[in-house]
Amino acid sequence: MSAITPSTEAIRARAVLLGRSRWGVAEIIFWVLAFACYWLFPTKLSLLSEIAILGLVALSVDLVLGYAGIVTLGQGAFFGIGAYAAGLAAKHGMGTSLWSDPVIGLFIGGGVAAVIGFATSFLVLRGSDMTRLMVTLGVALIVDEVVNQMKWLTGGSDGLQGVLPSAVLGIWEFDLFGRVAFVYSMVVLFVLFVIARALVKSPFGLSLQAIKGNMLRTRAIGMPVNARLVAVYTVAAFYAGVAGALAAQTTQFASPDYVAFHRSADAMLMLVFGGAGHLYGGLLGSIIFRTMQDVLGNITPQYWQFWLGVTLVALVLFVRGGILGLLGNMLAAWRRKGGAS
Amino acid sequence: MLTILLDGIAYGMLLFILAVGLCVTLGLMNFINLAHGTFAMAGGYLTITLMQKAGVPFLWCLPAAFIFAAVLGLVLERTLYRHLYDKTHLDQVLFSIGLVFISIAMVDYAYGANQQIVNLPDYLTGRFSFLGASIGVYRVFVIAICGLLVVSLQLVLTMTRFGSRLRAAVDDGRVARGMGIDVTRIFAVTFAVGSGLAGLGGALGTGIISFDPTFPLKYMIYFLIVISVGGTTTITGPFLAAILLGVADVAGKYYVPAVGGFIIYTIMVVVLIVRPQGLFARAAAK
């Protein structure tokens, strides 16, 4: 038995990996600003918590799409499943028992979504972009139908009313201003983000990117490709489920709208809008997308879609890689200018 | 029940005409154009405008809708779409959804949010009896026109010089270009024809479904289902798939209304799992 001494290559690789996972200044500023919104925009807290929740969904799409390369239009299904699971738990907990505790609700929502995500993950292991897109969409549409049909459980198209989660950790009651909802959503988002960040910078995350890059080769070097894809799909379903649970708890109802097609489409749009494969893309995308929608909607309640559409088209035509790409270009230009002077 | 079968076939045929252009852009040009429904909406609204405002006979509206949507497609292809052929699928999705939003707002501005309908001429309404089943004249009309289109499309693709050039351009654009084929032009023409067919589908659709500004979004899922079940390598694939889906949808709602809504989606998921390239695609499709 000889002691295993790491080779110099291994040490260098380790240093590279560690360096990759260090927190940058921009990242820290981003999160400080995000939490500071509590004081910066005290009148917009409901919108901000909604953005945090959308950001979480976009983050979950980023895990499967941006990192593992699985094109999905079905994340809305897990969002909806999480919302209904947590909503039902809170409703039948009647605001007193452990069932209606919001944090436990998060695990219920995420857990149920993860189970369904695991079960359906085997459907997306093969096929082209288009096939996966349609299979995930198909699953989402079926879930939508199920929710509509199971009226005795879900309240059908009228939605699930009377979702009354108890106070967060037994201390903070949800208030009308959305203060608790905002802080609660932000903390959950941040915690899950940190975990996701560690995940994608870990060897597991790197292996996902390898699979995205070339599935055949990755398989050839002995990587259990299918197991990895199943794992990440399940994790992403958990994330989306938690986001759904957050939505149900902060809005205190769940409606079939939560499983509808446009949830999945919006999540993907926001991610691509922000820039896929960087974790921050989804967050930035949801911030800008929703803020624009809100601002435009206040200016022209009837025709805001026009200006949103123009923005999307312009972004694709003139920028590569979404908002993050735009920021990257601007940064590069600024550096060039700085270097010249 | 013959009536149910024919209703389903007509509905399927209509879906096919609406979706076939998407099959062309996706399968042949590898471009995901979610704004395809916009061209169908353009054809539909043109028909509505011509009939209601100008009193143009319905039959003249059909070619007009085709030309209008084709020209619209050509203009957009030349100005916008061509910049996107070498971008990623995700960029294409973002871009075409942007176009959908714009078109929804514009139609809303011009026509309002109401459902728009046209009243068909008398010779296309009514029903007749055939083998004991009652059949709508208009449904037969739709089936006839769509059948004609399928045959001619197939002939153009397989028999003409343009068809073989198109297939060459799709299989390997660079080599085709090297052989002196004007790939850019072929793609532009193909895009225009695909859009035109959607416009024609929209015009035909005015007789069965109604149009409102959300049309491109409402029907996007149906288009995608048709081409993903049918595969995008042939014309006959989506055609058969559309008919299968149309019949399954109508018959499902008739015989087992409780699960009617599930049928289309379940068929799609099962098909895609068993045959990821689509039910009727060539086995060796790339």
Add this chain to the structure above:
Amino acid sequence: MFRRQILKSIGVAGLALATGISAASAQEVVKVGLILPMTGPSASTGRQIEAGARLWMAQNGTIVAGKKIELIIKDDTGAADQSKRLATELVVNDKVAFLAGFGLTPLALAVGPVASQAKVPAVIMAAGTSTIVASSPYFVRTSFTLPQNTAPMAQWSAANNIKTVVTLVSDYGPGLDSEKAFKAEFEAKGGKVLDTLRAPLMNPEFAAFLQKAKDLKPDALFLFVPSGQGASLMKQVGERELAKAGIKIIGTGDVTDDDQLNGMGDALIGMITSHNYSAAHDSPENKAYVAAFLKANNNMRPNFMSVGGFDGMAAIYKALEKTKGDTDGTKLVEAMKGLAWVSPRGPMSIDATTRDITQNVYVREVKKVDGQLYNVEFATIANVKGSN
């Protein structure tokens, strides 16, 4: 800014705060937050209600009991979580004294808890499921309920030699409400409902359902779809020639929506519906209303949604007059209870116990008047309650 809000919230003890502030600051402006679907599949509902509400304000001025009324319109795209968020923001940020609008039942239900918590009256101008008003003590309705509009149709059918009926409704709250009300009333009067068909809400193709109804050979087919979807349904009804097969087409007025009726074609002539409003209602109030509405909205014909908005604003104005400008939410709801006036639709009142609308329901027939299709009323069932 944040600290000030905290102080205020302590000052007025918790959640009564929104109205607390508005009452305390003795403002001259009273804001009305109108939450409507202005885009998406239900956009036409939003447009009609907005037009109705604006017409009331144009005709009655914007000063009530010394306060200036200001309308804030928000688009919820027909998504319930948006309705709820917008309601919260309107209450918290804009300090509205009234919430109003709500195009669909789930949207109204989602807003209920906000209205209750903030103690702000919420005037339902569209949503028609009977149970909504009971879900919050701050709901008041100026539209209609499905049972209210449906039962008279069942009574008329039973009295007019219709023995068997098949119902076809949209598969969601109001549709099921309507189905239930029709079946109960019709069977109580001795009729028989052969089958109850339910089409998915977002359903472009009705062929299968209509064929099934035809094959069952009932005396009549009862239809309900939400406002804005009647056109495509009726096109397919016409195509299937149910009338020639001896099946009478009946329904609620949602199907023969005035907004679209004229474009639906002559195939509809003779269809019998029951509803709370027709643009052809024969009264001086309505004639003036329709004329003004057409003029203000580029010849868009007012439908039952528009009077919901018009009378919703009427209720808001009358309540403010009654409280002499006091914007305390509880007082305003109290003031609305029992209000009665003559609307373009006919006499109407807000029930003092249920806060739901009591109004006449009319049985109408589609007829051609001056070259245009209208729902011409021929029988009146007076003072039908919205819910019990």
